[in-house]
Amino acid sequence: MSDDVSQFAPRSSTEEVEEGLAFAPKFDADGLVACVATDARSGEVLMVAHMNAEALAKTIESGEAWYFSRSRRALWKKGETSGHVQRVVEMRVDCDQDAIWIAVEQAGPGACHTGRRSCFYRAVPLGKPGAATLEFRERDKAFDPTQVYGGPASRRR
């Protein structure tokens, strides 16, 4: 499969991008779109990651989530080391087509490489200017990441 963006429609007028039926994703200067993954059953936000053209195409083709790691500069399939793959139930694109939302069936006990169900396990208190102290909303781990991944944190996919 080509990682070329040419497999998607070209960007045309604002009217066409917002009201039309052509899928013309807008990749940023680094070739990425933001993607939010929610649990298709609970609606909970599981993670926010990025996709390049190849990750987006692979996700559409396979029905399983692929991402692009900004830190490792590499394509990765969610669950490729943990088995915690994400089956995409529905993919949506936003008005200006620079963000993707996927509702997924998350395999295994959690999506987060730290062992939690969701990556968003801490809250930021509001109303307090200055340095905030986070509050855990899901402190306990749903799985032991050292057992599941069996390697260093940098290889947790």
Place this chain on the structure above:
Amino acid sequence: MSDDVSQFAPRSSTEEVEEGLAFAPKFDADGLVACVATDARSGEVLMVAHMNAEALAKTIESGEAWYFSRSRRALWKKGETSGHVQRVVEMRVDCDQDAIWIAVEQAGPGACHTGRRSCFYRAVPLGKPGAATLEFRERDKAFDPTQVYGGPASRRR
């Protein structure tokens, strides 16, 4: 208010960032973090946008959503022209602290500048390689954007 990132905690070890209580958001090379806003009642994803340090600080301080427009290179308050402000019910940060999730009470009939409830009103069909044809999930507009904003699309906030 300063738009300096120094009001947040410094980034330290991976262990501290992932398991600690210090709020140390990781802004990208453009000084931004991705932010997903969901409807606090329905759980629906309303929009994905970006925050710089100042937008993040203003959101925390005021309890209403502020963003940073990448295209206009400007801070903006959601609802500043439409009245469709977002009251933040809860703010979360993800494991590596480079993404924000806010659950909001959306004022008015919708969040999207096109007039829909959510910006994600079109689905991308799966399993079809190549150019996809989008499918509307919410075609009708919840409000008339030309009436609500009373100006050109570039001023819809």
